[in-house]
Amino acid sequence: MRLRRTMLYLPGNNPNMLLRGHLFNPDGLVLDLEDAVAMREKDAARILVRDVLRQGNFGTCEVTVRINGMDTSYWKEDLEAVVPAGIHGIRVPKVEDPKDMVLLDETLSEIETRAGIPLGKTLVFCLLETAKGIWRAYEIATASKRVTAIIPGGEDLTADLRTNRSAEGTELEGVRKMLVLAARAAGVDALDTVFPRITDDEGLRKEVGFIKQLGFDGKSVIHPNQIPIIHDVFTPTEKEIEKAKRIVAAAKEAAERGLGAVSVDGRMVDRPVVKRAEFTLIRAGLSEEVLS
Amino acid sequence: MKTASAGTVESMDCLVTVSEGAPGSGLSIQLSGAATARFAPTMRKAVQEVATAMGASDLSISIQDNGALDLILKARTEAALARYRGGDTA
Amino acid sequence: MIRNALGRELPESIPGYGVVKPFLGHDKRVPEGNRDGGRIKATFGNQTDKVLPDIKAAIAASGLKSGMTVSFHHHLRNGDYVVNMVIDACAEMGIRDLTLFPTALFGVHKKLIPHIKSGVIRRIMGSVNGPIGQLVSEGGMEEPVVLRSHGGRPRAVTCGDVHIDVAFLAAPRADRYGNLSGVGSKSACGSLGYAFTDAMYADCVVAVTDCLQPYPIGNVSISQLYVDFVVAVESIGDPAGIVSGTTQITRDPLRLLISRYAAQLIEASPYFKNGISFQTGAGGIPLAVTAFMKEAMKRREVKGSFGLGGITGYFVDLLKEGYVERLLDVQSFDLEAVRSIASNPDHVEISADWYANPWNKGCAVNMLDVVILGATELDKDFNANVNTEADGALLHGIGGHQDTAAGAKLTIISQPLLRGRIPCVVDSVYSVTTPGEVVDAVVTEYGVTINPRRQDLIDAAKEAGNFPLLSMEELLAKAKDLVGPMEPVQTEERIVGVIEWRDGTVIDVVRQLKAKA
Numbered sequence: 032m033r034l035r036r037t038m039l040y041l042p043g044n045n046p047n048m049l050l051r052g053h054l055f056n057p058d059g060l061v062l063d064l065e066d067a068v069a070m071r072e073k074d075a076a077r078i079l080v081r082d083v084l085r086q087g088n089f090g091t092c093e094v095t096v097r098i099n100g101m102d103t104s105y106w107k108e109d110l111e112a113v114v115p116a117g118i119h120g121i122r123v124p125k126v127e128d129p130k131d132m133v134l135l136d137e138t139l140s141e142i143e144t145r146a147g148i149p150l151g152k153t154l155v156f157c158l159l160e161t162a163k164g165i166w167r168a169y170e171i172a173t174a175s176k177r178v179t180a181i182i183p184g185g186e187d188l189t190a191d192l193r194t195n196r197s198a199e200g201t202e203l204e205g206v207r208k209m210l211v212l213a214a215r216a217a218g219v220d221a222l223d224t225v226f227p228r229i230t231d232d233e234g235l236r237k238e239v240g241f242i243k244q245l246g247f248d249g250k251s252v253i254h255p256n257q258i259p260i261i262h263d264v265f266t267p268t269e270k271e272i273e274k275a276k277r278i279v280a281a282a283k284e285a286a287e288r289g290l291g292a293v294s295v296d297g298r299m300v301d302r303p304v305v306k307r308a309e310f311t312l313i314r315a316g317l318s319e320e321v322l323s
Numbered sequence: 324m325k326t327a328s329a330g331t332v333e334s335m336d337c338l339v340t341v342s343e344g345a346p347g348s349g350l351s352i353q354l355s356g357a358a359t360a361r362f363a364p365t366m367r368k369a370v371q372e373v374a375t376a377m378g379a380s381d382l383s384i385s386i387q388d389n390g391a392l393d394l395i396l397k398a399r400t401e402a403a404l405a406r407y408r409g410g411d412t413a
Numbered sequence: 414m415i416r417n418a419l420g421r422e423l424p425e426s427i428p429g430y431g432v433v434k435p436f437l438g439h440d441k442r443v444p445e446g447n448r449d450g451g452r453i454k455a456t457f458g459n460q461t462d463k464v465l466p467d468i469k470a471a472i473a474a475s476g477l478k479s480g481m482t483v484s485f486h487h488h489l490r491n492g493d494y495v496v497n498m499v500i501d502a503c504a505e506m507g508i509r510d511l512t513l514f515p516t517a518l519f520g521v522h523k524k525l526i527p528h529i530k531s532g533v534i535r536r537i538m539g540s541v542n543g544p545i546g547q548l549v550s551e552g553g554m555e556e557p558v559v560l561r562s563h564g565g566r567p568r569a570v571t572c573g574d575v576h577i578d579v580a581f582l583a584a585p586r587a588d589r590y591g592n593l594s595g596v597g598s599k600s601a602c603g604s605l606g607y608a609f610t611d612a613m614y615a616d617c618v619v620a621v622t623d624c625l626q627p628y629p630i631g632n633v634s635i636s637q638l639y640v641d642f643v644v645a646v647e648s649i650g651d652p653a654g655i656v657s658g659t660t661q662i663t664r665d666p667l668r669l670l671i672s673r674y675a676a677q678l679i680e681a682s683p684y685f686k687n688g689i690s691f692q693t694g695a696g697g698i699p700l701a702v703t704a705f706m707k708e709a710m711k712r713r714e715v716k717g718s719f720g721l722g723g724i725t726g727y728f729v730d731l732l733k734e735g736y737v738e739r740l741l742d743v744q745s746f747d748l749e750a751v752r753s754i755a756s757n758p759d760h761v762e763i764s765a766d767w768y769a770n771p772w773n774k775g776c777a778v779n780m781l782d783v784v785i786l787g788a789t790e791l792d793k794d795f796n797a798n799v800n801t802e803a804d805g806a807l808l809h810g811i812g813g814h815q816d817t818a819a820g821a822k823l824t825i826i827s828q829p830l831l832r833g834r835i836p837c838v839v840d841s842v843y844s845v846t847t848p849g850e851v852v853d854a855v856v857t858e859y860g861v862t863i864n865p866r867r868q869d870l871i872d873a874a875k876e877a878g879n880f881p882l883l884s885m886e887e888l889l890a891k892a893k894d895l896v897g898p899m900e901p902v903q904t905e906e907r908i909v910g911v912i913e914w915r916d917g918t919v920i921d922v923v924r925q926l927k928a929k930a
Contacts, residue, residue, distance in 0.1 A: 044331075045333065045336075046333075046335045046336045046391060046392075046395045047333065047334050047335040047336070050335065050392070050395075051667060051858065054667075054670060054858045054859065055666060055670060074402060074405065074406070075329045075330070075398075075399070075402035075406075078398045078401050078402045078405075079395070079398040079399070079402070081398075082394050082395075082397060082398040083394065083398075086394050230664065254666065255666035255669075255670070256664065256666050256669060259673070334833060335831075335833060335834075357803070357804070357833065357835070358803075358833055358834040358835060360803060360804035360805075360900075360902075361803055361804070361835070361899045361900050361902070362834055362896070362897065362899065362900065363900065364900060365897045365898060388834075389833060390831075390832070390833015390834045390835070391833075391834065392834060392895060392896065392897075393897055
């Protein structure tokens, strides 16, 4: 299981950020060929991103590329350039039809076969930026095995909802709840949209606390300075880690001794509690304790 | 004169401009920027490699560098040459 | 040719400099004999006014002749009018072949170039930068520039290596009997720390002020005991160039990342406890390190003892909020620092001698726990270069680099690994300013690299485990991998700069750049 607390967007035509993004230690990177690249620079950015991917120095980050939308003439060329260069996944903007996922799956399979990449290796992160996309979130998330996460849009989505983005995020509350529900039902990650006010550290902290409580696995990031704050919110406290360790250890011991349920600190520990404790340890960067 | 360029003069980037050279002149490469003091031969080699791979000749390639690594130099050269071929004079 | 303790090849003697005493190691050379001093003078009761009508009158009265040494302080930084004003007057009076002995020069002093070319200035002992640095690097001066640290300079004066004939001291406020102050006027610069030694050791001291007040003024930094003459001028400097406004913490993500790692290293070190003292300076990274350290001090309830060196408003806040108990200020960088030194008794003005001279009875850097420094280059032996740029041009002074590195228990150099394509870590630095034996760690965007002679720090960092740790070999390999092979700097044999270690030995020399083809 991979942590996706932070996925940092890197403008696809900016060598400085493309080369240095991973140094900020986000869980993942999104090399962006879409909104961050002007129309007349699409060609140059595609070559640049391809070459930066080939060089392949991204530390431990999960590496993805946001391609241009499937309603444009660029998306296939984007895939042809970046998939063979070696990536974990692609982020697709403005998904609203499950059929697109089928087409994308087929296209990716073709490219993977030609490039000698294991079939199905390239994962898909879906940006749902319209009301229709949100409404069909579950269908989209289950349309292809490649889909690994769904992400609500920000600006586009609020426009489509005929409202605008507020500091409190009232307009996105329902969308976010629906998205988490669909993601959990489909067995994919729920990743949140970006927080656009890059100097508002307190506002960011508040929003991340809120989406974490809703059940999100992480958030898209537009500025490196946001990363430590988001990680801080998502990182369990010492107390939570200690408790989780005790629960996981007790469950292991019970399993070894063939017992069904165990109690920790005088409370019954059943399967969901163990699962949550395991998740806490993964978020704390202690996944080896879960796996061992 | 036909020219095409790619890249920017932002930090760690470079602006590559390709323009027509005299027939039989081969490749002429002009470099400028602070890094040329210590890296000119490597920079020249990087540009040359891309041009050769793309079969480009009789061209003048000018690099306005602001600290681009070889891989960036190469990507920008490729983009500029592709634009030059495509007739895009941006 | 001889080799110093770092293996740098040096001639036995350098024209225009003299016999080379090779660097022996950071605290090896000890002085003998007595201190040097200025000329003795009697001033009787019938002499109650030291004011002269103008600069030329003061130059005449001082006895300044061709071939002599004149000194200046740099507290007015890039706003300074006084150096240019005095040298212009010397030129008009036909004085030539001067040795200029400033505590530092700034961009504003590029107006001296015609005086260098015409021979009014024959030699510079002090930092050169910008156009003057370029001129020197290309061989535009007859005699080599001599670079000394903030502590090495007062050492050279007090021991007699350099004798100052006339010191011209820019004074933001003065009275008619030569009491000088750095505060309380339009040209206020705060501390006058760098001017003290010159005032005490020069044969003649001329104060230049644009705020002449009745005797006696308050907030006296340099007293009437040392000052021969006072000249009032229209303006000694441009306030906008003298002090900056409020200092902002950088939002640049790369610099913040490096700063965070540096602060985490400090927190992991044994020095992070009650009574910690530190110097961080005014640059983007150091200031952010201070901000992160403040967070850590708050979180772990640690109270510091003193902040040292060049003081900013940010340090003033640390003092007010109780994170440190004292500020020892050799140079006040901004308006907040100027205001504070004028009014807060815990904000103490110190001289460069007090700050950093290794040859007195104990300087402040010896009491320092942590210092954050920069460098243009470091090498695998942790030797640091702050004087020359990648193209070999001599463009920066030493400042307090050598002194604080030698004194502090934890010396951290924090610097992006790449500036454009130029790496800050190389096999061997082009010129050495500060030897690796006094550098403990390098912090880059890739993490923390600790000098292997500090196994204790390596252990502490591993124990903390919250920042990436990599060896110098790994960091160097990373740099080489990213930037590719570097061509050597092309130079002539001729030496254009001599870099002294703070004890007066020569740690390295800088050679003239080969003319570009």
